[in-house]
Structures are given as C-alpha cells and as structure tokens.
Amino acid sequence: MRVSHIRTARWCDWTLEELLAAKGATRVSLVVPARNEAGTVGDVVGRVRDRLVDTVSLVDEIVVIDSDSTDATYEVAASAGAVVHRAAEIRPDLGAHPGKGEAMWKSLFVATGDLIVFMDADLTDWDTHFVPGLLGPLLTWPEVQLVKGFYERPGEQGPLDGGRVTELVARPLLALHYPRLADVVQPLAGEWAVRRSWFSTLSVPTGYGVDVAALIDTLALHDEKGIAQVDLGTRSHGHQALLDLGAMAVQVAAAILRRTTMDAGVTGDDAGVLLRQFRQGLVPSDRVVPVLERPGAENYL
Numbered sequence: 052m053r054v055s056h057i058r059t060a061r062w063c064d065w066t067l068e069e070l071l072a073a074k075g076a077t078r079v080s081l082v083v084p085a086r087n088e089a090g091t092v093g094d095v096v097g098r099v100r101d102r103l104v105d106t107v108s109l110v111d112e113i114v115v116i117d118s119d120s121t122d123a124t125y126e127v128a129a130s131a132g133a134v135v136h137r138a139a140e141i142r143p144d145l146g147a148h149p150g151k152g153e154a155m156w157k158s159l160f161v162a163t164g165d166l167i168v169f170m171d172a173d174l175t176d177w178d179t180h181f182v183p184g185l186l187g188p189l190l191t192w193p194e195v196q197l198v199k200g201f202y203e204r205p206g207e208q209g210p211l212d213g214g215r216v217t218e219l220v221a222r223p224l225l226a227l228h229y230p231r232l233a234d235v236v237q238p239l240a241g242e243w244a245v246r247r248s249w250f251s252t253l254s255v256p257t258g259y260g261v262d263v264a265a266l267i268d269t270l271a272l273h274d275e276k277g278i279a280q281v282d283l284g285t286r287s288h289g290h291q292a293l294l295d296l297g298a299m300a301v302q303v304a305a306a307i308l309r310r311t312t313m314d315a316g317v318t319g320d321d322a323g324v325l326l327r328q329f330r331q332g333l334v335p336s337d338r339v340v341p342v343l344e345r346p347g348a349e350n351y352l
C-alpha cells in the first residue's frame with residue numbers, strides 16, 4: 052500500500068553546469084555540526100572546499116559549528132578551510148545548550164546562505180556529490196522547502212537499512228502518527244538541505260530530534276510537495292554505543308510526540324527526561340536527556 056508520495060530524485064539527475072546556472076545569485080552555505088570529530092571533519096571540509104568552492108562556485112561558504120568539542124575539531128576544521136564557530140559563542144545572549152540541534156539552530160546566526168545544506172562531520176564513506184544532489188530540488192523545484200538525503204549503508208554483514216534508532220523508534224512512530232512520511236527512506240539522515248527562510252521559522256529541538264522535527268513541520272505546513280528526497284548512493288558513518296543511542300531515541304521520540312497531540316510531557320528551559328539504563332546486570336545508570344526546543348530563529352534575527 053502506497054500511503055504517500057514524496058518526490059524522489061537521484062543525485063545525478065542534475066549536472067553541475069545545470070545547478071550553477073540555476074543557482075545564479077543564490078547563496079549556499081554548507082553547515083557541519085561537529086562534536087569531537089577531529090578525525091573526520093578535515094576530510095569533509097577539505098574535499099567539499101576543493102571540489103565545490105575552489106574549483107566551481109556551487110558552495111559559497113563552509114561553516115563548521117563546533118559543538119562543545121574537547122578535541123581538536125576547531126583547529127582541524129579551520130585549517131581545512133572552514134569558517135568555524137563555537138556554538139556556545141554564537142549569540143551568547145541567547146544562552147547555550149548541548150546538542151546537534153542547538154549547533155544547527157545557532158548556525159542560522161552566522162551562516163549567510165539562502166540555502167543551507169547540512170552534513171554530518173563523522174562521514175567515512177561519502178563523496179562531495181552529496182552537496183549538489185541535495186541542492187538539485189531546491190534550485191530547480193520552487194515548491195520544495197526541504198530536501199532529505201538517503202543512501203545505502205554498507206555494513207560488515209551486508210547492506211544495513213536504516214540505523215538502529217531509525218528502525219526501532221523513528222519509523223514506527225512515524226508509521227503511527229505521520230503515515231504520509233512513510234515514503235521517506237532515511238527520516239533521520241543528517242544530510243539534508245533547506246531554505247533558510249523556512250528553517251528560521253521552525254522550532255528546533257536542541258538534540259537529535261532536529262532532523263525529524265524539520266521533516267514533520269515541513270509536511271504540516273507545505274504538504275508532501277514541500278519535501279523532496281534524493282538518493283545519494285552509499286554512506287557510512289561512525290556509530291555510537293547502544294546505550295548512547297538510547298538517549299538519541301528519547302530525543303527523537305520526544306520531537307515526534309511533541310508534534311502530535313501526545314506531548315512528551317516536558318516543557319521549559321530545563322526540560323529533560325530521566326532515562327534509566329542498566330549496566331552489568333542490575334547496576335542502574337541514570338541520565339537526564341535534554342528535550343528542549345528553541346523557538347524559530349527568526350524571532351532573534
């Protein structure tokens with residue numbers, strides 16, 4: 052049963068020449084949120100700079116938002132040619148929170164693009180065609196506000212489908228509450244692109260709920276026609292431990308449920324969900340998982 056139709060393309064549906072012609076005076080920012088990614092962020096920045104900034108002018112700036120790193124992420128990204136900002140130092144009057152979504156929200160105060168392409172910093176198997184692929188629909192289909200990437204995920208035991216949180220949390224909750232998004236192949240993909248004018252109106256979860264929240268909010272206001280997805284080929288990334296993915300799952304579930312009538316039950320600046328996990332049998336290990344959301348950045352621009 053086909054429950055929805057999300058317009059789907061392949062990254063190679065547009066040539067670079069076509070995209071450059073469609074781009075005209077539109078500004079494009081690549082934004083990379085990065086927390087302790089000194090091992091991979093230099094490659095992400097360096098290759099995009101080499102292929103899409105220095106050689107052709109598809110990307111106008113590469114902005115790395117250093118999200119409270121304790122390693123050399125800042126220095127590595129800067130020497131690879133990115134404009135680097137520490138999330139906590141952007142608009143200090145607005146406070147600072149940990150998390151990927153916070154880094155992406157704060158990027159709106161420093162990135163200058165009309166179009167923003169987000170890419171994770173922990174990519175290991177990827178290529179620079181991700182960026183033109185994600186820009187294709189935004190540059191050529193005016194009704195599209197948000198473009199989601201999808202890909203095959205090669206694994207040691209053959210291709211993996213979605214990641215663990217994708218398959219066990221996001222997809223089941225979307226099937227229950229947002230069946231119109233069932234066609235979205237990778238709802239949590241960190242590689243997506245959006246019009247600044249739209250993203251800056253959105254409430255943004257500070258943690259890992261950011262990606263799915265933007266998808267749901269785009270559907271709510273713009274219907275399926277506001278969303279496109281692009282096949283980017285193959286992609287591999289670093290993996291977190293299962294217990295850490297438990298915290299990601301809380302944030303993804305909170306972002307989805309908050310958008311239904313079933314609020315996750317937490318509000319306010321110190322909002323957090325107590326997650327009790329068990330290590331070595333019966334040893335409880337508690338953590339408070341932040342599920343805070345930032346109001347649309349346009350309120351502060």
Ligand SMILES: O=c1ccn([C@@H]2O[C@H](COP(=O)(O)OP(=O)(O)O)[C@@H](O)[C@H]2O)c(=O)[nH]1
Nearest residue numbers: 084085086118150151154171172173289291
């Ligand atoms: O507090 C955080 C956590 C993650 N990230 C970045 O968000 C992206 C995706 O996060 P992560 O790699 O932790 O997720 P995974 O890919 O392991 O599921 C990466 O570029 C991280 O460096 C971030 O900027 N701040």
Ligand SMILES: O=C(O)[C@@H](COP(=O)(O)O)O[C@H]1O[C@H](CO)[C@@H](O)[C@H](O)[C@H]1O
Nearest residue numbers: 171213214215216217239240241290291
């Ligand atoms: O899909 C998921 O369950 C998680 C974790 O994936 P893995 O089980 O480690 O491959 O990955 C998602 O979230 C990440 C953080 O935002 C993104 O980087 C991935 O693209 C996304 O698939």
